Amino acid sequence: MEKHQSHRPNIPKPPLFIFLLHFLTLHLNISSAYEIPVKYFINCGSKETVNNGSRNFVGDKKSSTSKTGFFFTKPSSTDTNINQSPSNISALYNTARIFKEQSSYVFKTGGVNTTYLVRLHFFAFSSHTDLSTAVFDVSASGFLLLHNFTAQSSKRFPLIKEFFIPTNTSKFQISFTPKQSSFAFVNAIEVFPAPPLNFSLGEAKNAGEQQPTSVLQTVYRINVGGPRIESDRDTVWRNWETDDSYLVDKSSAYTYKTTVSFKNLFDETPELVYMSAKVMSNTTGNSKVTWSFVVNKTAGHLVRTHFCDIISISENTLAFKVYINSNISQEINATNYLRNYSPFHIDFQVGSHDSGVMNVSIGPVNPEIDKSPFLNGLEIFEITDTLTSMPAAATESNSPKTTVVSSVLGSVAFLCILAAGFYFFYKRRRSKAIENSVWSKRSSTTKHPVQNLNLGLKIPFSEIKSATKNFSPTQQIGKGGFGIVYKGILSNGTQVAIKRSSPGSGQGLSEFETEIMVLSKIRHQHLVSLIGYCEERSEMILVYEFMENGSLTDHLYNSDSPSLSWKQRLDICIGAARGLKYLHNDSPQVIIHRDVKSANILLDQNLIAKVADFGLSKSGPPEESHISTKVKGTFGYLDPEYFTSQQLSQKSDVYSFGVVLLEVLCARPAIDTHLPRDQINLAEWAKYCNNKGVIEEIIDPSIKTQINPNSLQKFMETAEKCLQEEGVDRPSMVDVIWDLEYALQYQQTPVPREPHEDSTITASSAFVMPDARRLPSLDSTIYIDDDSATLSENLPHLNAGESSPQMRTQNFDQ
Numbered sequence: 001m002e003k004h005q006s007h008r009p010n011i012p013k014p015p016l017f018i019f020l021l022h023f024l025t026l027h028l029n030i031s032s033a034y035e036i037p038v039k040y041f042i043n044c045g046s047k048e049t050v051n052n053g054s055r056n057f058v059g060d061k062k063s064s065t066s067k068t069g070f071f072f073t074k075p076s077s078t079d080t081n082i083n084q085s086p087s088n089i090s091a092l093y094n095t096a097r098i099f100k101e102q103s104s105y106v107f108k109t110g111g112v113n114t115t116y117l118v119r120l121h122f123f124a125f126s127s128h129t130d131l132s133t134a135v136f137d138v139s140a141s142g143f144l145l146l147h148n149f150t151a152q153s154s155k156r157f158p159l160i161k162e163f164f165i166p167t168n169t170s171k172f173q174i175s176f177t178p179k180q181s182s183f184a185f186v187n188a189i190e191v192f193p194a195p196p197l198n199f200s201l202g203e204a205k206n207a208g209e210q211q212p213t214s215v216l217q218t219v220y221r222i223n224v225g226g227p228r229i230e231s232d233r234d235t236v237w238r239n240w241e242t243d244d245s246y247l248v249d250k251s252s253a254y255t256y257k258t259t260v261s262f263k264n265l266f267d268e269t270p271e272l273v274y275m276s277a278k279v280m281s282n283t284t285g286n287s288k289v290t291w292s293f294v295v296n297k298t299a300g301h302l303v304r305t306h307f308c309d310i311i312s313i314s315e316n317t318l319a320f321k322v323y324i325n326s327n328i329s330q331e332i333n334a335t336n337y338l339r340n341y342s343p344f345h346i347d348f349q350v351g352s353h354d355s356g357v358m359n360v361s362i363g364p365v366n367p368e369i370d371k372s373p374f375l376n377g378l379e380i381f382e383i384t385d386t387l388t389s390m391p392a393a394a395t396e397s398n399s400p401k402t403t404v405v406s407s408v409l410g411s412v413a414f415l416c417i418l419a420a421g422f423y424f425f426y427k428r429r430r431s432k433a434i435e436n437s438v439w440s441k442r443s444s445t446t447k448h449p450v451q452n453l454n455l456g457l458k459i460p461f462s463e464i465k466s467a468t469k470n471f472s473p474t475q476q477i478g479k480g481g482f483g484i485v486y487k488g489i490l491s492n493g494t495q496v497a498i499k500r501s502s503p504g505s506g507q508g509l510s511e512f513e514t515e516i517m518v519l520s521k522i523r524h525q526h527l528v529s530l531i532g533y534c535e536e537r538s539e540m541i542l543v544y545e546f547m548e549n550g551s552l553t554d555h556l557y558n559s560d561s562p563s564l565s566w567k568q569r570l571d572i573c574i575g576a577a578r579g580l581k582y583l584h585n586d587s588p589q590v591i592i593h594r595d596v597k598s599a600n601i602l603l604d605q606n607l608i609a610k611v612a613d614f615g616l617s618k619s620g621p622p623e624e625s626h627i628s629t630k631v632k633g634t635f636g637y638l639d640p641e642y643f644t645s646q647q648l649s650q651k652s653d654v655y656s657f658g659v660v661l662l663e664v665l666c667a668r669p670a671i672d673t674h675l676p677r678d679q680i681n682l683a684e685w686a687k688y689c690n691n692k693g694v695i696e697e698i699i700d701p702s703i704k705t706q707i708n709p710n711s712l713q714k715f716m717e718t719a720e721k722c723l724q725e726e727g728v729d730r731p732s733m734v735d736v737i738w739d740l741e742y743a744l745q746y747q748q749t750p751v752p753r754e755p756h757e758d759s760t761i762t763a764s765s766a767f768v769m770p771d772a773r774r775l776p777s778l779d780s781t782i783y784i785d786d787d788s789a790t791l792s793e794n795l796p797h798l799n800a801g802e803s804s805p806q807m808r809t810q811n812f813d814q
Helices: 400-445 449-453 461-467 509-519 566-586 640-645 650-666 682-691 709-722 733-748 789-794
Strands: 005-007 022-025 040-043 050-052 055-059 070-072 077-080 095-099 103-108 114-122 136-140 143-149 159-167 171-178 184-186 188-193 214-223 253-257 276-280 289-294 300-307 319-324 328-333 344-350 357-364 377-385 476-479 483-489 495-501 530-534 541-545 590-592 601-603 609-611 618-620
Touching (some): 171 184, 328 344, 461 495, 509 530, 509 541, 566 650, 590 650
Antiparallel strands (some): 005 022, 103 171, 136 143, 136 171, 214 377, 253 276, 530 541
16 A cells, blocks of 8 residues: 655745645555444434435434434424425425524544534424524534525525534533524434545544634535535545636636546545546647635635646646635646645635635746646635634533633633723824824825825814714615714715725725715715815814715615605616716716725715725826736625736726626626525526516515616616626717616616517517626816706607617727
């Protein structure tokens, strides 16, 4: 038997990321199949045993440790599905155990210093208890696994949460803690020792040593280039997805498959993963192949990439690089890694990232020589750190000894917290003094751009405090990327919205200055007006005109605001488009907003739309075709061309506006992680529904019967053009306004259909949505009248079958 080889290259840590490389070469037939020493499969809330493939889930009713090896600690109840589940839903999801107070499943384990694979199954079936309303926490062995968890997205399909949890005790405990006035539930539980996957989880070596430090939660498990692998084809019952929906550019790679069989792989990866791969295409001119994933932006992640050279004719011919978010890279070459048909994996530990997007890429080391970078499989795990986790639930008995120890530990902890408080208070005072000193020094030599303007827009901090009643929570009306937004009234009686920068908000001086620089020089009916700003006492505060009806988002979803009619939505879209058109075409410098989304379209008391939040905007001379800049924006709205090339243009705003149009039609967010995975990205889901001929099914039900078919068709044609993959194929905002004006005209003036027209034609069959990429879902003051009124006045009444005229203008990106 050959010895497992491991290699850990000496690679410098890149800034902002911790890079962990773990290499393992796997030879064929080097280990026997993994035998699980002890396993628990529990059918919660039932006394029946349910067969689910090769697993038998035992009912937990009347469970006892002697018979089943597990028990739960507090009284609970059960619930049963009152409707017959669809044929594709297992009988495992017909019952659930419900907890009204904190309770735990406690398992007898075979030993200490073990990593357990835990799966929790949730399905909010129809019952007298609405399971979808449950809100609760789940913890295990001292780690907080799920916080404020709700199973609303599991109404149609079961939701399975998978974790790898190290423990150094002889008992393993999973606790469910309902939130106040709520309850917790679970349909099924799986617990068994994980195979030797060689994760660096910081296991304690022996019982009594320090607590293990990390848990991994599975986020994605991808069979790249191959089919979906169901759980029964994996020795530890893992599901592997296909990769196509995550591939940014489908033309950048092709699928390669082999019939060579791989048996008894060391880490129990199914052989099907290594029997296929995605290989970089040599015909498209791409420099990389990229897969993009939505991840928790506040958490670190472990990324495991799987490789097996099934494509080379001879050995020692391949060399390529793997990239994570363009910040971490590792060369894969024949000398250190690649041998024909020898599987291996490489792990990357990646820090948190504000974008909430993770890109995994492969590309050549030398594009002239290396033509075939490839990837076989990919797993992404979220890392949970015990330092930020809640403690596990208390055990069944609390002895006096435990109470004394807890009291002592509590006193020590209190003293530590008190000392830390004094330390950070001192540090904060000192850092503020240094910050003010540096600011004063800089101001005395080179004034920053805001000071150079010498604007009469400064508002004293004392007036800001008075206007917001000393920043009273009762005056808060929202919270954004810059900070908290307050409602206030200035001393002259003007009602205003006041944005106060918050520490750790992710935006700072640069965004503050950009907002002032842009809005102080322009005025337009469809742009939010800046009233003033304050920069006293290290504060960064922006004061705007007050918008009585909040954001467009508030009227589409997640609020109690009244629903908008279809005509109102069209008027709002046209108004926002006019604001963007002014930025692109009519301001002294071309301004690209860079963060167009429904939350940044505000509505006044008459529902007039105004574009807001210019902190990320960029400006440039009209003759420039694009601006090369670091990618910023909001995931789900990002232009894929800008995302991959880092070249920003007017058409980047046009793409984002296309996503807003779909939001307006469907009344759902651009990215909704509570939905099933194929529905998370709105643009992608709309494309899928359109291809299936069911686009009407995702329209907001409150307006579905209001929409004139011709108006809907024109509106969707506009969205289609905005969402084209290449910026050159997208319309200018001038053209967008024309098209939306026509959609409004169709809605206001119904057009009779000609006798020869097929009355069964729907809007979804009249156009084709583009194949949306999955992305990771800045001198004088100018006052300008709303120049777009002429468009409405001169718009001809339409006859059936007429197409809209296209206004030809000099565009920024032509």
